[in-house]
Amino acid sequence: MIYLKKLPIFFILASILAVASCKDSGKESTEAELEDDSSIVELPVNTDSEEALEAFEEGLKYFDEGNQRKARAKFDEALDYDPNFVSAQMYRSFTANSAKDWANNRDKFMAMREKANEAEVMMMDMTEASMKSDTGKELEISKKMVEKYPESARAMDNLAVYYNNNDQEEVAREHWKKALELNPEYVPAMASLGGSYLFDTPKDKDQAKKYFEMLVETAPDSPRSHILMGDYYRDQDQLDQALASYEKAASLDPENENALAKSGHANSILGNYEEARKNFKDARAASEFGTNLGGEANTFVYEGNSKDALAFLEEGTKSFDTLDIPESNKNIAKYQASFTAAHIAMHDGDSKRLEQIVSNMKPISKQLTSEANSPVVTANQEAIMHYWDAMVMVSKKNYQEAAKKAEMIREAVSSINSPNKLDPYHRALAVINYHMGNTDKALEHIKQTDEDYIHDKYWMAKINEKAGNTEEAMELYEEISEERFNSIEFALIRDEVNKKVNADS
Known part of the structure; x- marks a missing residue:
């Protein structure tokens, strides 16, 4: 699988699950065990239906290539042929498109224990451990799966994802490499290795390029291959080559919203805002629900028109209620739009607007967590809401109350x-202490955040600058100025950072 550790919390509804898989040949309804002289490198599945197995294998291919939408349709098709197909139900939960969809399909999977084979039972136990935040149990089961299926690249991938999600990047990389030794054409390991080396410290851009090129060679007809190769070019500031890769991906699948949106991200960095807005509109038109407003909102911020961005997000959010889509998907879209708007209002120091946005976010967050029905998701969402409450207090210069809200974050995630x-x-305490002039405390806290998250890097620079650590601050500003990935955080700080860097040069 492509690991999801760095995604914002409102996307991490299904990512607390790990990934298992299936054997990709054989039609028998009985469980097929690995043989010493076999080239089979997958995990066993059970179904009496050849049609179900065929649909499942197609879905798995889409899943490996990162196309959740097409994979989901194929897993649904497999379940239509065989409602007792446990692995199809498992993967259907992995490809859920909302909190409610995830919970419903997760619970269906968990209820199939009596029909499950040994690998699927392991995945059920791992899912239960994830729901309880029992990382020791997750690791134990992941290792047992590798021991039970030593020829399975997918079992090894599953263990790698565990290590990656627990900030053991180099251990994860070694296990992804082992997965490739077991199956040199195993696409998920190539994609995960490339992404890890490109985005996660310790980074190695040459290694990232190596695995992305390997991916393109192995799966040249996969849009995902060209999208990731485009990400490498974008990181290297080779934006024309990045655009060419994204356009290649879109030509392979005109309905691939990610490929279309990636062109928008590249055009945003290039300053081609009208072209970027067209890319994002095309992506929405091709998407399942047409609700992703973030990229287009960023274009207005890059232009220096944050008020236009907020107006665009507000109008777009109102339009969601007119769409004929499930309520849970509307809620996710509203949450995403509010998340972007909150960053804008916070950066602009618009206390009244920020307070209203956060107030609107809270019932949406509660609804999403209720639908997800997961203690981990609930705790994380409570923490995020306390964080935004703290930022509202900061915008009002009520630092004592902001610090109280920050302590509530710690309490929310204690389990x-x-x-x-x-x-x-x-992050909250770093910002609070920065505004209070307590730079030593601010530095103490910001050093404990995510060094690969650009907003944390930005605050690290600002705090060092305020503390008089000019050299350290300028090094960080230089790193930020070289960013080529589009996010609301980067859109808000780019001009400020560039001015500092240019003034210093």
Whole structure:
């Protein structure tokens, strides 16, 4: 699978699940065990239906290539042929398109224990451990799966994802490499290795290029291959080559919203805002629900028109209620739009607007967590809401109350076993202490956040600058100025950072 650790929390509804898979040949209804002289490198599945197995294998191919939408349709098709196809139900939960969809399909999967084979039972136990934030149990089961199926690249991939999600990047990389030794054409490991080396410290851009080129060679007809190759070019500031890769991906699948949106991201960095807005509109038109407003909102911010961005997000959010889509998907779209708007209002110091946006976010967040029905998601969402409450208090210069809200973040995630659970807590206290002039405390807290998250890097630079650590600050500003990936955080700070860097040169 493509690991999801770095995604914003409102996307991490299904990512607390790990990934298992299937054997990709054989039609028998009985479980097929691995043989010593076999080239089979997958995990066993059970179905009496050849049609179901064929649809499942097609879905798995789409899943490996990162096309959740097409994979989901194929897993649904497999379940239509065989409602008792446990692995198809498992993957259907992995490809859910909303909190409610995830919970419903997850619970269906968990209820199939009596029909499940040994690999699927392991995945059920791993899912239950994830729901309880029992990372020790997750690791134990992941290792047992590798021991039970030592020839399975997917079992090894599953263990790699565990290590990556627990901030053990180099251990994860070694396991992805082992997955490739087991199956040199295993697409998910190539994609994950490339992404890890490109985005996660310790970074190695040459290694990232190596694995992305390997991916393109192995799966030249996969849009995902060219999208990731485009990401490498974008990181290297080779934006024309990036655009060519994204356009190649779109030509392979005109309905691939990600490929279309990626062109919009590249055009945003290039300053081609009208072209970018067209790319994002095309992506929405091709998408399943047509609700992603973030990229287009960013274009207005890049132009220096944050008020236009907020107006665009507000109008777009109102339009969601007129769409004929499930309520849970409307809620996710509203949450995403509010998340973007909150960053804009916070950066602009618009206390009244920020308070209203956060107030609107809260019932949406509660609805999403209720639908997800997961203690981990609930705890994380509570923490995020406390973070935004803290930022509202900061915008009002009520730092004592902001600090109280920050402590509530710590309480909300106290039951979670995650190395990143306190990032919002330390981020909030870093900002609070920065505004209070307590640079030593601010530095102490910002150093405990995510060094690969550009907003944390930005605050690290600002705090160092305020503390008089000019050299350290300018090094960080230089790194930020070289960013070529589009996010609301980067859109808001780019001009400020560029001015500092240019003034210093």
